[in-house]
Amino acid sequence: MFKKSKIINVMEKNGFSLNRDCEELCLHGDYARNIQLVFSNQNDVNEQMMTSRMYMAVDLYREKLVIGLIREFEELANGVVLNTTGSIKLMDFNEENVDKLVKQLLVKR
Secondary structure, three states: OOOOOHHHHHHHHOOOEOOHHHHHHHHHOOOOOOOEEEEEEEEEEOOEEEEEEEEEEEEOOOOEEEEEEEEEEOOOOOOEEEEEEEEEEHHHOOHHHHHHHHHHHHOOO
16 A cells, blocks of 8 residues: 655645646756755635745755745746745654644745
8 A cells, every 4th residue: 555755745734736837846956956846736816826836855965854935926027925945854854843844934924
């Protein structure tokens, strides 16, 4: 039986998913210089579509899981509303700590 990873469980719980529009970003590492996963969700805000993307990568040098959040209005030329990051030590990696960090990033405005 297939068991979902801790990261996928946390992201789905917070309304994010891995989807086709993020596949290129996951494969090529456009946001980071290493392998990354990109999760996204979309919301209608004031009749405009806002896309939120969570980027996850591992910094092997500093031994941390780095999570970045970008929120942007896709239709606007410079529609980026938020660009923030956070990290946890790999020694502290568990579902609870990942969930705390994701929630911490999501409440930033």
